[in-house]
Amino acid sequence: xxxxxxxxxxxxxxxxxxxxxxxxSNPATVLGLATGSSPLKVYDExxxxxxxxRLSFARVRAFMLDEYVGLAADHPERYRNVIDTEIAxxxxxxxxxxxxxxxxxxxxxxxxxxxEAAIADAGGVDLQILGxxxxxxxxxxxxxxxxxxxxxxxxxTRQTRLDNARFFDDDxxxxxxxxxxxxxxxxxxxxxxxxxxxGPHKAEAVHQLVEGPISAMWPATVxxxxxxxxxxxxxxxxxxxxxxxxxxxxxxxxxxxQGL
Ligand code: F6R
Numbered sequence: 001x002x003x004x005x006x007x008x009x010x011x012x013x014x015x016x017x018x019x020x021x022x023x024x025s026n027p028a029t030v031l032g033l034a035t036g037s038s039p040l041k042v043y044d045e046x047x048x049x050x051x052x053x054r055l056s057f058a059r060v061r062a063f064m065l066d067e068y069v070g071l072a073a074d075h076p077e078r079y080r081n082v083i084d085t086e087i088a089x090x091x092x093x094x095x096x097x098x099x100x101x102x103x104x105x106x107x108x109x110x111x112x113x114x115x116e117a118a119i120a121d122a123g124g125v126d127l128q129i130l131g132x133x134x135x136x137x138x139x140x141x142x143x144x145x146x147x148x149x150x151x152x153x154x155x156x157t158r159q160t161r162l163d164n165a166r167f168f169d170d171d172x173x174x175x176x177x178x179x180x181x182x183x184x185x186x187x188x189x190x191x192x193x194x195x196x197x198x199g200p201h202k203a204e205a206v207h208q209l210v211e212g213p214i215s216a217m218w219p220a221t222v223x224x225x226x227x228x229x230x231x232x233x234x235x236x237x238x239x240x241x242x243x244x245x246x247x248x249x250x251x252x253x254x255x256x257x258q259g260l
Contacts (some may be wrong), residue, residue, distance in 0.1 A: 001229045002260065003210055003238075003247040008198045011232040012041035015129065015194050018230075018260045019046060020055055022127055027059040032128030032187075033087065033098070034065050034139075035079045036164075038196040039129050040086060047090035057091045061122050063115075064100035065130070065139040066181035069153065071103060077167050078103070101151060101180035112151040112180055119186065128190035132197050135159050136205045136218035140181035147214070147222045149183030184222045193226050194260065198234040206233055207240035230260045 004014060019042075022029045033039070049055040064083055071078040076085075080100050088098050099118055105111035119125065130138050135157060141149060142157045156164075161175040168174035187193065197206050208218040210231060215221055223229045238244050 001210060001224060001226070001231060002250075003231045003233065003241070003243075004251050004260075005233055005235060005238040005241075005244060005248050006251075008041055008234050011196055011198070011234065012045045014232060014260060015039075015042045015196060016045040016049060018192070018194060019127060020049060021259060023055065023057065023060060026126070027056065029060050029126045030122050030124065031060055031062040032065065032125040032130075032190050033062050033083055034129045034131050035082045035086075036131045038131030038198065042129065042196065043087040043090070046087065050091040055091075057093045057097075060093060060097060062088075062093065062098045063119050063122070063125055063182075064098065065128075065187070066179050067101045067103040068176040069103045069108065069178040069180060070176055073104060101182075103180050108153050108180065112153070115151045115180075115182075116186065119182075119189075125190035127192045127194060128187060130187070130193060130195040130220075132195060132202060132205050132209060132220050133160055134163055134201050134205055136208055136220050138184070138195070138220045138223070139187060140179040141184050141187075141219040143217050143219060145184055145216055145219045147216060147219070148185040150186050151180065151182050154179055154181050184219055188222060188226055191228065192260075193223055193229040194232065195220070195223065195230070196232045197237040200236040200239060202233070202237040203240040206231070206237045207242070211242055 067079045101115045102111040140154050161172050164175050165172040209220040
């Protein structure tokens with residue numbers, strides 16, 4: 001696991017560099033997209049490169065991590081719509097190039113199985129962007145999630161609903177109670193995991209993710225078992241890392257050609 005501690009703007013550039021290098025070497029790259037605040041600067045940087053540097057996503061396919069259950073198709077916080085607003089509509093991703101779990105399906109388990117099959121049919125995810133919840137969730141794999149889980153329905157914790165109330169007029173009761181989410185096993189199948197976390201409220205979760213024992217109580221710790229995981233954090237999110245100085249020193253002395 002590589003840990004990079006840098007200002008948020010630089011983290012976004014590093015993540016965008018990794019994505020750009022994949023897409024330029026394989027225009028049919030499969031990306032994994034996260035919603036929430038953490039990847040927004042990365043999406044801004046990708047949109048800028050598309051506009052100013054002719055970075056094309058015309059053949060890229062993308063899979064979302066998760067979706068709320070039951071939010072109306074036109075609800076602005078439906079993750080499908082958030083991804084369209086934040087990235088898909090700002091670059092040249094083709095129609096139908098982005099897929100997400102169908103939180104409006106009549107048969108939710110069948111929708112989850114179909115989603116797993118769609119990811120497999122695409123050849124799996126090359127690079128998965130992730131954020132982390134204050135309780136250590138990735139996607140919506142809340143504490144207690146099986147480390148081998150696949151796409152399924154989950155109940156959101158009170159903490160996650162409180163954290164996300166800011167997107168629902170600060171009214172926690174408007175935050176859906178359930179979601180469909182890629183499982184930890186699904187996420188672990190992606191070939192490169194790139195997690196972004198900024199702010200002091202993420203410090204404990206980041207400490208557990210990088211330095212804690214692997215445990216379903218901190219689901220993100222499963223990433224310690226991934227052969228290619230990158231954790232991009234600002235000073236505030238890194239403030240509880242025991243080996244912070246070592247991670248800084250390692251990044252400063254990293255060969256320029258190496259990339260993430
Ligand atoms: C969103 C997702 C979640 C968020 C996490 C952090 O698709 O999968 O795991 O990444 O809740 O959210 P932010 O980035 O808003 O702090």
